[in-house]
Amino acid sequence: MPPFTTPGLDYFEHVETTSASPQALWAWWVDVPTWGDWSGWSRGSSVQGLFALGSQGVVVDRFGRKAPFSVTHLDRFRSMEIAASLPGATLVVRREIVGHTEGVTTFCHSAWLEGPAARLWRRPLRQRFSSEAESNMRRLAYLADDSGINGRDRERLGHI
Numbered sequence: 001m002p003p004f005t006t007p008g009l010d011y012f013e014h015v016e017t018t019s020a021s022p023q024a025l026w027a028w029w030v031d032v033p034t035w036g037d038w039s040g041w042s043r044g045s046s047v048q049g050l051f052a053l054g055s056q057g058v059v060v061d062r063f064g065r066k067a068p069f070s071v072t073h074l075d076r077f078r079s080m081e082i083a084a085s086l087p088g089a090t091l092v093v094r095r096e097i098v099g100h101t102e103g104v105t106t107f108c109h110s111a112w113l114e115g116p117a118a119r120l121w122r123r124p125l126r127q128r129f130s131s132e133a134e135s136n137m138r139r140l141a142y143l144a145d146d147s148g149i150n151g152r153d154r155e156r157l158g159h160i
Contacts (some may be wrong), residue, residue, distance in 0.1 A: 009035055013110035014133040018141035022097045022105050025144045026077050029095050038140040040132050088117025
């Protein structure tokens with residue numbers, strides 16, 4: 001969690017549920033090239049090597065802008081954080097399995113900005129998060145729920 005938590009300004013989060021297992025959800029989170037399958041923010045993403053603590057990668061947004069990122073926190077099947085470099089700021093994205101009870105997995109996607117130019121990025125990113133986070137997380141829940149770990153292959157083949 002960030003050092004500041006002014007909802008809607010400095011910090012944003014969305015909580016969603018799915019009947020998918022934490023492992024199935026995790027499989028989507030760490031499969032960086034598929035981020036665009038469930039996130040309207042990403043047109044393409046890549047990571048050098050395996051997704052691990054310290055891994056480096058690049059996210060290309062839907063407008064073609066590239067943002068390098070690094071994996072700054074990783075607790076397998078529980079939580080992860082990536083830090084994406086923006087001019088003068090860092091966007092920190094946290095994905096977390098909040099719980100799994102009676103066949104329901106609750107997960108949270110949160111984001112915040114750090115750095116000297118964070119204030120300049122707040123308005124455009126806040127608008128994107130608030131307008132798209134719910135649909136992105138619902139899409140991810142649907143894909144993970146339908147697929148299990150191997151369902152990513154069915155999705156790519158168009159069987160969903």
